[in-house]
Amino acid sequence: MALLTVENLTVGYESATGMVKAVDDVSFTIDPGTSLGFVGESGCGKTTIGMALMGLLPDNAAVLNGRIILGDQEITAMSEDDLRKIRGSEVAMIFQAAMNALNPVVRVGEQVAEMIITHQGHLSPADITTKIEKLFDLVEIPRNRMNDYPHQYSGGMKQRAIIAMALACDPRLIIADEPTTALDVVVQDQILKEILKIQELLDTSFVFISHDIAVVARVCKKICVMYDGKIVEAGTREEVFQSPVHPYTRELLGSYLTLDNCRHVKVPRINSRWEQKGWDEGCALARLCDNPLDPCNSMSPGWRELSPTHGVRCFREASPE
Amino acid sequence: MNRIVFISKKAVELFILFFLILTVLFFLFRLAPGDPVTRMVDPMLTPEDAAHIIEQMGLDKPLITQYVIYVKNFFTGNLGFSFHYGEPVVQVIMARLPCTLLLFTTSTLLAALAGVFLGKISAWKKGSRLDGVLSISALVCHTLFVPWFALMMLWILGFKVGWFPLGGIISPELWIEESSFLVKTLDVLHHMLLPLLTLFIIHVGSYLLLMRSSMLSVLKEDYILTARAKGLTDRVIRNRHAAKNAALPVVTSVGLSLAFSINGGALTEQIFTWPGIGRELIFAVSNNDYPLAQGCFLLIAAVVLSANLIVDLLYAWLDPRIHY
Amino acid sequence: MRGLILEFIIKYGYHVNMSHNFGFINRFSSSWKIFIQNPLGKAGLSILALFALMAFASFWVHLLGPMYDPMTGVDPAVSHSVGPNTSHWLGTDFIGRDIFCQLMEGAKIAFIVGLASAFISIVIGTVVGMVSGYAGGIVDMLLMRMADMVMVLPSLVILLIIAALFGQLNIWMIVFLIAILRWPAVARVIRSQTLSLKHRPFIEASRVAGASNMRIIFKHIMPNVLPLAFLYMTFRVTSAILVEASLSFLGFGDPGQISWGMMLQWVWSSGHMFQAPYWLLPPGICISLLTLSFYMVGRAMDEVLDPRLRKEGKE
Numbered sequence: 029m030a031l032l033t034v035e036n037l038t039v040g041y042e043s044a045t046g047m048v049k050a051v052d053d054v055s056f057t058i059d060p061g062t063s064l065g066f067v068g069e070s071g072c073g074k075t076t077i078g079m080a081l082m083g084l085l086p087d088n089a090a091v092l093n094g095r096i097i098l099g100d101q102e103i104t105a106m107s108e109d110d111l112r113k114i115r116g117s118e119v120a121m122i123f124q125a126a127m128n129a130l131n132p133v134v135r136v137g138e139q140v141a142e143m144i145i146t147h148q149g150h151l152s153p154a155d156i157t158t159k160i161e162k163l164f165d166l167v168e169i170p171r172n173r174m175n176d177y178p179h180q181y182s183g184g185m186k187q188r189a190i191i192a193m194a195l196a197c198d199p200r201l202i203i204a205d206e207p208t209t210a211l212d213v214v215v216q217d218q219i220l221k222e223i224l225k226i227q228e229l230l231d232t233s234f235v236f237i238s239h240d241i242a243v244v245a246r247v248c249k250k251i252c253v254m255y256d257g258k259i260v261e262a263g264t265r266e267e268v269f270q271s272p273v274h275p276y277t278r279e280l281l282g283s284y285l286t287l288d289n290c291r292h293v294k295v296p297r298i299n300s301r302w303e304q305k306g307w308d309e310g311c312a313l314a315r316l317c318d319n320p321l322d323p324c325n326s327m328s329p330g331w332r333e334l335s336p337t338h339g340v341r342c343f344r345e346a347s348p349e
Numbered sequence: 350m351n352r353i354v355f356i357s358k359k360a361v362e363l364f365i366l367f368f369l370i371l372t373v374l375f376f377l378f379r380l381a382p383g384d385p386v387t388r389m390v391d392p393m394l395t396p397e398d399a400a401h402i403i404e405q406m407g408l409d410k411p412l413i414t415q416y417v418i419y420v421k422n423f424f425t426g427n428l429g430f431s432f433h434y435g436e437p438v439v440q441v442i443m444a445r446l447p448c449t450l451l452l453f454t455t456s457t458l459l460a461a462l463a464g465v466f467l468g469k470i471s472a473w474k475k476g477s478r479l480d481g482v483l484s485i486s487a488l489v490c491h492t493l494f495v496p497w498f499a500l501m502m503l504w505i506l507g508f509k510v511g512w513f514p515l516g517g518i519i520s521p522e523l524w525i526e527e528s529s530f531l532v533k534t535l536d537v538l539h540h541m542l543l544p545l546l547t548l549f550i551i552h553v554g555s556y557l558l559l560m561r562s563s564m565l566s567v568l569k570e571d572y573i574l575t576a577r578a579k580g581l582t583d584r585v586i587r588n589r590h591a592a593k594n595a596a597l598p599v600v601t602s603v604g605l606s607l608a609f610s611i612n613g614g615a616l617t618e619q620i621f622t623w624p625g626i627g628r629e630l631i632f633a634v635s636n637n638d639y640p641l642a643q644g645c646f647l648l649i650a651a652v653v654l655s656a657n658l659i660v661d662l663l664y665a666w667l668d669p670r671i672h673y
Numbered sequence: 674m675r676g677l678i679l680e681f682i683i684k685y686g687y688h689v690n691m692s693h694n695f696g697f698i699n700r701f702s703s704s705w706k707i708f709i710q711n712p713l714g715k716a717g718l719s720i721l722a723l724f725a726l727m728a729f730a731s732f733w734v735h736l737l738g739p740m741y742d743p744m745t746g747v748d749p750a751v752s753h754s755v756g757p758n759t760s761h762w763l764g765t766d767f768i769g770r771d772i773f774c775q776l777m778e779g780a781k782i783a784f785i786v787g788l789a790s791a792f793i794s795i796v797i798g799t800v801v802g803m804v805s806g807y808a809g810g811i812v813d814m815l816l817m818r819m820a821d822m823v824m825v826l827p828s829l830v831i832l833l834i835i836a837a838l839f840g841q842l843n844i845w846m847i848v849f850l851i852a853i854l855r856w857p858a859v860a861r862v863i864r865s866q867t868l869s870l871k872h873r874p875f876i877e878a879s880r881v882a883g884a885s886n887m888r889i890i891f892k893h894i895m896p897n898v899l900p901l902a903f904l905y906m907t908f909r910v911t912s913a914i915l916v917e918a919s920l921s922f923l924g925f926g927d928p929g930q931i932s933w934g935m936m937l938q939w940v941w942s943s944g945h946m947f948q949a950p951y952w953l954l955p956p957g958i959c960i961s962l963l964t965l966s967f968y969m970v971g972r973a974m975d976e977v978l979d980p981r982l983r984k985e986g987k988e
Contacts, residue, residue: 084577115580123578128571131590133597133669142589143579177669193579366822374834381838388838492964494915496922497937497957500946508947605824612829616919620941630830631923634837646834649827657825 031200031233032058032081037094039076039085049092050076052257052307060200063227063234065248065265067241067280072254074237078203080104081235082121083111098201117147120194122187122204129190130178136189137174143196163192166229167222184215191222195230203235208243220246241280245269250337253277256312263338273340276313311342352665359661363654370650374643375419379412388639391432402430428647429640433633438644442626446648448518449625452541453614453652456548461603463549464556468599469592471557472564473583483557490554495547495613499620502547513543516622544621551613552606559602563595570594597668604660607653615649626652704977714973720966724959728784731777742774744931756951764951766936767943776955779933783914783963786848786932790913791906793852795859799902802863803890807871817864820857828854828916836925844927847920851913859905866898900978907971911964918960933960 039051051073058064066074079085081096083103096103098119103111123129131139137160144156151159161171167188178186187207194202204223208216224247226232238244244251245265252262253276261274272278306312307328314324321343323329333339379385386408390399403409406429407418422428428438464487471483507513514520518540519533567573568591576586615627622628630645632638708714735742756764763772805816832850836842842850870876871894879889920926921934924942933956940946940953 082578084574112580112582115578117580121575121578123571123575129575131572131576131594133593133667134589142581142585146580146585179670190575193575362818362821363825366825369822370826377835377838382840488965488968489961492911492961492968494918494957494960494964496919496941497953497960500937500941500953501957504947504953608825608827611827612916612919615829616922619923627830630833634833635924637837639837642834642837646830649830653825653827 030057031060031099032235033095033097034077034081035095035097037077037080037096038092039073039080040090040092042088042090047092049257049306050089051080053094054254054257054259055094056252056259056262058201058233058235060233061231062250063236063248065236065238065244065251066254067238067244067251068254069239071256073257074254075205078121078205078235078237081201081203082115082119083108084115084121113147116143116199117197118199119201119203120197120199122190122194122202122207124206124210130181130186132178135175135177136181140189140193140196143193147197159196160192163196166195166226167192183211184218187211187215187219188222191219191226195226195232198230199232201233201235203237205237206239207236209238209240216243223247253280256306258307258312258341260313260342261338261340263335267335267338271338273334273338273344274342275317275344355665356658356662360658363658367650367654371420371423371647372416374646375416378639378643379415389429391430393432423647428644431633431641431644432638433636433641438640441641442629442644442648445624445626445629445645446652448623449614449618449627449652452544452548452618452623452625453610455541456545456552456614457603457610459545460549460552461556461599464553465560465592465596465599467553468557468560469564469587469595472561472568472595473587473591475565484561487554487557487561490550491558492554493551495551496616496620498551499544499547499617502543503620506543506546514540516540516620518624541623544617544623547617547621548610548613552610555606556599556603560595560599563598564591567591567595597664600660600664600667604657604664607656607660611649611653708973708977711973711976713969714976717966717969717971717973720962721970724780724963724966725784727777727780729781731774731781734774734777737774742770744770744778756949763955764949766939766952767945772936772952772955775931775936776933776959778931779936779956779959780963782844782930782932783918783960786844786851786917787910787914787963787967789845790848790851790855790917791909793849794856794909794913795902795906797852798856798859798905799863799895799898801856802860803867803894803898805860806864806867807886807890807894813864816860820860823854824857826854828912829919832916832920833923833925836920841928842920842925844930847917847927848913851916855909855912859902859909862901862905863898866901867894870894870897904971904974904978907967907974911967911971914960914964914967933957 034057035055037051037054038049040047040049042048050071054073054077056064066077068074076085076089079089080091081098081103083106085091091104094104098114101110101114103114106114130136134142140160140163141156144151144159160174164171164174169185169188169192173181173185178189181189191207207223208219211219220243223234227234227247234247236244236248241251241253245268249265250263251265251268252259253268253274254260255276261268261272261277268277269281272281310323310325310327311317311320311329314320317324323343329341329343331339331341378388381388386403389406389408390402394402406422407415410418426439428442430436431438431441434441467483467487471480471487474480503515507515518537520536520540573586573590576590581590611627614625615631617623618625618628619631626645626648630642630649633642633645709718755761758764761771761773763776766772766775801816801820805813828851831854832842832847835850876889876893879893884892917926917932918934918937921932922937922941924938926932926935926938936956937953940949940956946953
């Protein structure tokens with residue numbers, strides 16, 4: 029049975045110009061112990077999906093359609109009280125390290141303890157301390173730093189503390205929203221290794237959100253590429269990397285500099301928000317396409333399954349050579 | 350360790366400031382129009398007594414020597430003799446100090462605590478009717494004119510309704526005869542309630558508004574989102590995460606507004622004839638009792654500066670980020 | 674080659690500066706729209722307008738006749754304090770002077786004291802803040818220490834002591850003294866604004882083009898900090914009005930001017946405070962309302978200057 033099932037999720041934000049759809053008819057499933065990555069440029073809706081999975085959408089956002097089912101509970105139908113019970117214990121979130129994600133006036137150890145006390149309050153203080161110590165060992169933060177304040181931690185340490193906090197109650201699913209974006213590459217590497225280690229040791233599933241497809245590919249076996257609220261291509265990382273079908277995916281991959289291709293790199297053209305026309309009048313990416321087909325400008329492409337694991341939203345039959 | 354350094358630096362700064370005030374006052378007294386001697390020596394004294402004081406304060410000596418004597422006198426507790434009371438100034442002001450401190454600290458503490466509490470709620474329920482009512486009331490309180498409001502309180506609650514005495518700190522009848530300690534304490538409290546309420550209402554508004562805006566900016570911070578993601582209850586998020594951070598700027602502003610509160614305190618003391626230093630200063634100035642005025646002023650300055658230091662201490666204790 | 678670069682930079686710097694000046698006018702009209710939509714701004718401005726009207730009216734009150742002069746006008750028919758009636762809308766004070774006229778005169782005094790004192794405060798504070806922020810180093814440290822020290826001092830108490838030593842204070846002396854005690858708050862804000870502007874490209878461009886420090890401060894930094902300075906002016910006005918009123922209330926104000934504080938002094942010292950609500954209430958309400966309206970205007974301006982405070986859309 030799938031751990032997480034998302035069916036036709038549509039999330040909109042109220043803005044000065046009306047309801048804007050940030051997530052448009054998105055469906056996917058995650059099995060226990062696997063990881064799914066979401067890649068896309070800013071504003072494609074990936075962070076909104078992460079927030080929606082925890083029921084943490086801001087006040088001006090609403091789930092317009094669809095369902096989110098975690099195990100046997102429907103998140104989209106739960107009350108705030110029930111959601112609070114599962115936040116942290118069943119599904120936890122890891123934020124960007126650059127964010128001020130830790131309370132500056134409370135010691136780090138206490139903040140992790142707070143997570144445990146809220147959901148596993150029956151544990152004795154001694155047990156809680158042991159648990160925190162084990163968590164810190166797991167994420168490789170020295171035990172003697174437990175009682176420090178967040179400003180005394182480096183960026184990488186803060187991120188590891190946030191990871192420890194997310195793991196505290198053994199959640200079944202962890203949503204990681206750009207966890208390495210603000211870190212330098214060395215620390216980024218450490219954190220990714222950390223996450224891989226956790227994936228091996230524990231049975232936690234990950235939803236990994238990033239704009240960096242290389243980072244996502246390291247950690248996730250399955251990848252979804254998003255654009256303007258819809259998934260344009262989804263598949264295993266081998267399928268997406270070795271045989272991408274959607275032109276957008278190909279451009280994302282092709283924009284990576286390596287020693288071999290650095291002279292021929294083509295960066296995907298960035299459409300400003302004003303030029304984006306959405307999916308209502310055809311493919312939202314039609315403008316970026318080199319040679320769009322006829323239906324691309326008038327009809328919205330549907331989802332096509334190329335294999336049980338690989339799907340794409342495009343009118344093209346096969347990847348042009 | 351670093352906090353101690355921080356506080357010591359602040360203490361030294363304030364001490365230097367006090368010294369500067371002392372010095373400026375010295376020069377003001379001697380540079381103001383008129384004969385400085387008449388300001389130090391009671392014109393009612395006999396020539397022998399006058400000569401004695403002149404000698405004691407070195408008024409016939411050069412300015413520098415006078416200054417040294419002045420400073421020395423201050424630190425040995427000799428602030429001259431009050432013209433009006435005929436007593437050493439030190440005695441007069443020290444008798445008044447406890448009354449002012451009692452009123453001032455109680456009202457500031459209560460107003461700060463209430464303001465923080467109400468501001469927290471107001472911010473949490475932003476946009477609701479409660480928030481609207483609290484904000485508008487706070488705004489009105491913040492802009493009330495102190496002596497006028499004190500007069501209004503006195504008039505309505507003291508005169509018209511008669512619940513409270515019209516001034517003073519005690520009812521002498523109760524104190525002359527043998528009354529228990531409890532009765533005496535209650536008597537003082539009964540007299541204190543009206544000025545306390547006045548000062549409370551005047552100050553609570555600004556603390557509320559400050560806490561409210563501080564809270565509103567804290568609520569936008571990322572660690573509040575983290576707290577929600579941890580599944581914490583609203584109450585815990587509001588108190589442990591938001592309010593704790595939001596209260597810090599309020600503490601700093603208590604320090605900044607101390608100067609303002611002393612003004613209001615002096616005016617309130619005047620209206621309610623509360624025997625404190627503020628009222629004594631106004632009395633001294635009205636009656637040309639220069640030594641007393643000088644003494645009151647210096648004591649008020651000392652109180653304000655010490656209060657500032659205490660507030661800084663409090664802030665250093667509360668904010669773990671202080672490390673310079 | 675260097676000459677060309679220099680020429681380009683001068684042109685660039687000048688161009689940016691010019692657009693700053695033109696942009697200011699456009700910004701003003703769009704700021705006005707935001708300001709007027711804010712309920713606080715609307716209410717505050719209306720009340721202010723009302724008081725301004727009162728203040729202007731006070732210039733013409735002598736047209737009503739010598740009886741209505743706020744200082745000397747004694748109604749021969751009345752020689753003590755009476756309540757509101759047809760010839761005296763708010764009644765008379767204890768020697769028969771019309772209270773409403775006194776109130777209007779007080780409005781004029783309040784505006785003069787408030788605006789003058791605030792203006793001087795702003796001038797001192799802005800200059801100190803800009804110099805401190807731009808110069809940095811020891812100058813900055815010294816100026817800010819001085820600001821800290823002045824900020825701690827309670828203004829009323831100091832004015833009292835000065836009144837004791839120098840006798841009855843003239844109104845302009847009061848204005849000036851209040852101003853020099855209240856500039857530090859402005860200076861701090863201007864200083865931090867200057868610090869953030871210091872490293873902007875157009876400043877760097879001017880520096881490279883050889884503009885003197887004075888020129889940079891006054892021609893380039895000042896236009897950008899002035900809106901903030903004017904915002905803080907509203908708070909200085911309220912503070913000045915309150916201090917002057919308190920001083921007058923205690924009897925140390927300028928005896929030649931009738932301010933609202935002075936009116937309260939008379940109510941209190943003549944023992945009428947419990948018997949004459951028509952005399953006690955108006956001055957106090959006026960002081961509070963005027964302070965309130967300036968404060969509201971200040972808060973609305975705050976919203977104009979800080980886009981994050983605006984309540985637009987739902988984003």
